[in-house]
Amino acid sequence: xxxxxxxxxxxxxxxxxxxxxxxxxxxxxxxxxxxxxxxxxxxxxxxxxxxxxxxxxxxxxxxxxxxxxxxxxxxxxxxxxxxxxxxxxxxxxxxxxxxxxxxxxxxxxxxxxxxxxxxxxxxxxxxxxxxxxxxxxxxxxxxxxxxxxxxxxxxxxxxxxxxxxx
Amino acid sequence: xxxxxxxxxxxxxxxxxxxxxxxxxxxxxxxxxxxxxxxxxxxxxxxxxxxxxxxxxxxxxxxxxxxxxxxxxxxxxxxxxxxxxxxxxxxxxxxxxxxxx
Numbered sequence: 001x002x003x004x005x006x007x008x009x010x011x012x013x014x015x016x017x018x019x020x021x022x023x024x025x026x027x028x029x030x031x032x033x034x035x036x037x038x039x040x041x042x043x044x045x046x047x048x049x050x051x052x053x054x055x056x057x058x059x060x061x062x063x064x065x066x067x068x069x070x071x072x073x074x075x076x077x078x079x080x081x082x083x084x085x086x087x088x089x090x091x092x093x094x095x096x097x098x099x100x101x102x103x104x105x106x107x108x109x110x111x112x113x114x115x116x117x118x119x120x121x122x123x124x125x126x127x128x129x130x131x132x133x134x135x136x137x138x139x140x141x142x143x144x145x146x147x148x149x150x151x152x153x154x155x156x157x158x159x160x161x162x163x164x165x166x
Numbered sequence: 167x168x169x170x171x172x173x174x175x176x177x178x179x180x181x182x183x184x185x186x187x188x189x190x191x192x193x194x195x196x197x198x199x200x201x202x203x204x205x206x207x208x209x210x211x212x213x214x215x216x217x218x219x220x221x222x223x224x225x226x227x228x229x230x231x232x233x234x235x236x237x238x239x240x241x242x243x244x245x246x247x248x249x250x251x252x253x254x255x256x257x258x259x260x261x262x263x264x265x266x267x
Contacts, residue, residue, distance in 0.1 A: 003168060006173065007169075010173070013181060014184070017181050020184075020188065020197075020201070021191065021192060021201055022187075022188075022191070027194075029200075032196075032200055033196075033200065036203065039204065039207070047211075050174070050218040052214045052229075054230075055214060055229055058230065059210075059233070062233055062237055063207075063233070066237060067236070067237055071240070074244045074248060080194070088191065088192075092193075095190065099190065100187045100190070103182075104179060107182075108179065111179070122218050122219050123221055124223055126217070126226045131226060131227065131230065134224070134227050135227055142231060149234075152238075153238035154241075156245070157241050157245040161248060
């Protein structure tokens with residue numbers, strides 16, 4: 001059952017991910033954004049299979065909820081009609097395929113060589129309680145620094161989106 | 167054969183490569199940005215898989231921080247794209263050739 005679910009979600013993730021970057025029917029950024037939402041939701045399914053329940057919820061809430069709404073908002077704000085008619089250069093496609101294939105080959109060969117070793121019984125559960133305990137004890141300082149980072153990001157965005165940018 | 171760590175790592179590697187391909191091939195700034203998000207998510211998947219199969223929650227905490235930083239990064243980056251669009255009326259990387267000799 002778990003295996004079938006894994007293969008389903010993995011296939012869905014990769015298929016939607018492919019449709020984000022190369023949709024044969026439409027070059028519109030809005031369709032890309034929609035398929036990115038679907039990719040993220042199927043990734044959340046994989047997280048659930050890995051017993052990372054809190055992260056699955058955060059993935060759906062933050063990514064599919066907040067980040068993608070921001071993306072769609074900006075896409076609608078910029079009127080990108082002319083972009084759809086642009087040609088994709090064959091040289092770029094060939095170069096991209098070659099370099100991506102090279103990196104994939106490196107990944108897979110190192111994966112084959114890696115001494116992964118069968119872990120017998122994964123028992124760790126990424127529930128809210130377990131993660132919060134870790135977050136508020138051992139990782140308290142990074143947690144506070146991240147809040148500062150968010151503040152800096154807010155100030156930066158407000159400054160950047162002023163009308164007369166100097 | 168039961169699903170193990172390597173299965174998740176292969177999915178993560180493939181997803182990362184899809185994102186990289188998108189960054190290289192696509193010329194629209196917004197789609198490039200979405201491909202970057204794909205690559206970040208692939209890294210997240212690898213971290214969560216490692217965390218699960220080594221019985222250690224640190225990886226999941228790291229993914230939590232990654233998601234937060236990615237949200238901040240997206241907001242700043244999109245603000246930059248909007249500012250760029252106001253100035254140049256384009257979101258296409260081939261039109262941005264000011265630095266070209």
